[in-house]
Amino acid sequence: xxxxxxxxxxxxxxxTLVALLVALGAMAGYDLRAxxxxxxxxxxxxxALLGRNTAAALTFDDPRVAQENLxxxxxxxxxxxxxxxxxxGALFASYQRAGGGAIPARPEAEGERVEGRELLVFxxxxxxxxxxxxxxxxxxxxxxxxxxxxxxxxxxxxxxxLLVAFLMASRMQRIVIHPILDIARIAREVVERxxxxxxxxxxxxxxxxxxxxxxxxxxxxxxxRTGALEAANREVLRLNEExxxxxxxxxxxxxxxxxxxxxxxxxVSHDLRAPLRxxxxxxxxxxxxHGASVPEGGRRYLARIQSSAKRMGQLIEDLLNLSRVSRxxxxxGAVDLSAMARxxxxxxxxxxxxxxxEVAIQDGMQAMADxxxxxxxxxxxxxxxxxxxxxAEHPRxxxxxxxxxxxxxxxxxRDNGAGFDMxxxxxxxxxxxxxxxxxxxxxxxxxxxxxxxxxxxxxxxxWADGQVGRGAAFFFTLEYGEDRRKEPRAMGSNR
Amino acid sequence: xxxxxLAFLLAPAGAAAQGDARAAEVRVxxxxxxxxxxxxxxxxxxxxxxxxxxxxxxVGADALADELAQVVARRSVQGRPVAVRKLKLGAPLAxxxxxxxxxxxxxxxxxxxxxxxxQPTLTVTEAEGDGDPGSAINFVLVADKVRFDVAxxxxxxxxxxxxxxxLAVARKVVAGDS
Numbered sequence: 001x002x003x004x005x006x007x008x009x010x011x012x013x014x015x016t017l018v019a020l021l022v023a024l025g026a027m028a029g030y031d032l033r034a035x036x037x038x039x040x041x042x043x044x045x046x047x048a049l050l051g052r053n054t055a056a057a058l059t060f061d062d063p064r065v066a067q068e069n070l071x072x073x074x075x076x077x078x079x080x081x082x083x084x085x086x087x088x089g090a091l092f093a094s095y096q097r098a099g100g101g102a103i104p105a106r107p108e109a110e111g112e113r114v115e116g117r118e119l120l121v122f123x124x125x126x127x128x129x130x131x132x133x134x135x136x137x138x139x140x141x142x143x144x145x146x147x148x149x150x151x152x153x154x155x156x157x158x159x160x161x162l163l164v165a166f167l168m169a170s171r172m173q174r175i176v177i178h179p180i181l182d183i184a185r186i187a188r189e190v191v192e193r194x195x196x197x198x199x200x201x202x203x204x205x206x207x208x209x210x211x212x213x214x215x216x217x218x219x220x221x222x223x224x225r226t227g228a229l230e231a232a233n234r235e236v237l238r239l240n241e242e243x244x245x246x247x248x249x250x251x252x253x254x255x256x257x258x259x260x261x262x263x264x265x266x267x268v269s270h271d272l273r274a275p276l277r278x279x280x281x282x283x284x285x286x287x288x289x290h291g292a293s294v295p296e297g298g299r300r301y302l303a304r305i306q307s308s309a310k311r312m313g314q315l316i317e318d319l320l321n322l323s324r325v326s327r328x329x330x331x332x333g334a335v336d337l338s339a340m341a342r343x344x345x346x347x348x349x350x351x352x353x354x355x356x357x358e359v360a361i362q363d364g365m366q367a368m369a370d371x372x373x374x375x376x377x378x379x380x381x382x383x384x385x386x387x388x389x390x391x392a393e394h395p396r397x398x399x400x401x402x403x404x405x406x407x408x409x410x411x412x413x414r415d416n417g418a419g420f421d422m423x424x425x426x427x428x429x430x431x432x433x434x435x436x437x438x439x440x441x442x443x444x445x446x447x448x449x450x451x452x453x454x455x456x457x458x459x460x461x462x463w464a465d466g467q468v469g470r471g472a473a474f475f476f477t478l479e480y481g482e483d484r485r486k487e488p489r490a491m492g493s494n495r
Numbered sequence: 496x497x498x499x500x501l502a503f504l505l506a507p508a509g510a511a512a513q514g515d516a517r518a519a520e521v522r523v524x525x526x527x528x529x530x531x532x533x534x535x536x537x538x539x540x541x542x543x544x545x546x547x548x549x550x551x552x553x554v555g556a557d558a559l560a561d562e563l564a565q566v567v568a569r570r571s572v573q574g575r576p577v578a579v580r581k582l583k584l585g586a587p588l589a590x591x592x593x594x595x596x597x598x599x600x601x602x603x604x605x606x607x608x609x610x611x612x613x614q615p616t617l618t619v620t621e622a623e624g625d626g627d628p629g630s631a632i633n634f635v636l637v638a639d640k641v642r643f644d645v646a647x648x649x650x651x652x653x654x655x656x657x658x659x660x661x662l663a664v665a666r667k668v669v670a671g672d673s
Contacts, residue, residue, distance in 0.1 A: 052660075053660070053663075055660065056534065056658075056660040056661055056663055056664045057663070057664050059530050059533075059664075060527060060530065060642075060643075060664045061523075061640075062642075062664045065663055065664045127533065128533055
């Protein structure tokens, strides 16, 4: 959490520690070296002085005077022991502090050496180029104590300095770290609460100040953009809702209008049948009862009236069929499409026994559908195929399955009859849309519209493929009976 | 000490022991005489003759003079060769830098020393007794060891300066006026 703060303090303490260690080490090293040198110089000087003072005593063989000279060392308690040897190496005079160290029996070569915690010095006494004897000094060598003293002082100085440095760093880190921690805290709050209205406070004019400015600038930009985005989002949602409402409204209006239209169409068609039947009936009666008295031209007119009335009756029938297909419930059940197609073809054959087109119907075609409606669709499609192959040289009609998907299948009814121009493919399924002259192929132009409506009501799709003079193929999808046979039956038995 | 040790070594010689001790004493005194030169400063006029020898006169002690001649052979004092001269009583004392008058009896001393008075000559005697021998340095025997007394007035009268270091090892010192 406060790692930056801790790092800052650790940095300051480490720097202080290193600086102090280097300084203390250098000072201690210098001082110890100076102490060592100083002690040696001092003892050498002392030895030289002693030697000079004792030269006469040695010369005139007076150990008492030498003893007195050595006795003066009492004022230097640092010297533990001292001795003077003659030129021949015999002990001439000696001095020992209380508890002072041993005195060697023979002098060593001139020089100094450290022995434990003592410094030993041997110095020749010369006078006028003549070697008179040797001075020996044994003095306390306090280097270890001094090192320990230094270590103690160093530890105390270090502890105190680090304490002061720690206190100062703790106070000063506020100046450096606080603004950064401030930014970090605000950044965290912004992220946690998604509140982009927060701002960091600028406390200095340095890089941190620049950071605060940039950070605040970024926050302002994010706040502005977030606001704009939210507003735009709200607007989109509002528009969407409005649009949906309008669509629902329009759909309802359209459905209502459609229902009215269909009701109107049905009633008109229904009501038209009575007068048409009268026209047909009375024109029939006129021909039968008064045919003889009607001139030849009049009889021709009557025949035209009768045929027109029949055509109109057919039209009305088809329109009613179309209406019926759209109305009423959908009663799904297993339908054997293969058997149904054969029945329809048989009926067509019966109606026109003189024709003998080649008919191929795939076996075992099943579907889950309303039998009555599917039969109407098949009747229309097969009637079309029958009709449009009437002028073909080798008429051929095929019914089969194009492909099977899980739960559904695509069926086709294909012929090699008159066909159609693909440019008008989208007009095929509109009511009263005819691509051929009535004289060439009679029809009302309602059949395919009826078929499409039936397929659509089953949740399927219908489309066509064709070429002028080369035949046409109609494809439609229906739920495939094979897979679903059991389930709907079980449901049916429950009802 | 060396001399005494030597004396003790020679002691078993019986009747000759007394003579040997005497010989050791002479050798020590001869050595001391030579070493005194290092602790004494002569005035410049004592060496008026450039390259002249440092002259030591010996009166009434021929054995010591012979011994001294051996000691100073091939040695120098104040950068000069050393000459030892045996003198008779009454001989002229001019040009001497050091004068040794032998004999434990100090009766002859006044007349000999009077002749050397005022000259830059270090006078050394070996008189016994409590009386003032009148010389600058007088050998004495203390517990069979050769020691010496120093009297500053005779030396100062001749313009000689005796080092304090020599005074430190003297048995007793008679201070001068200054």
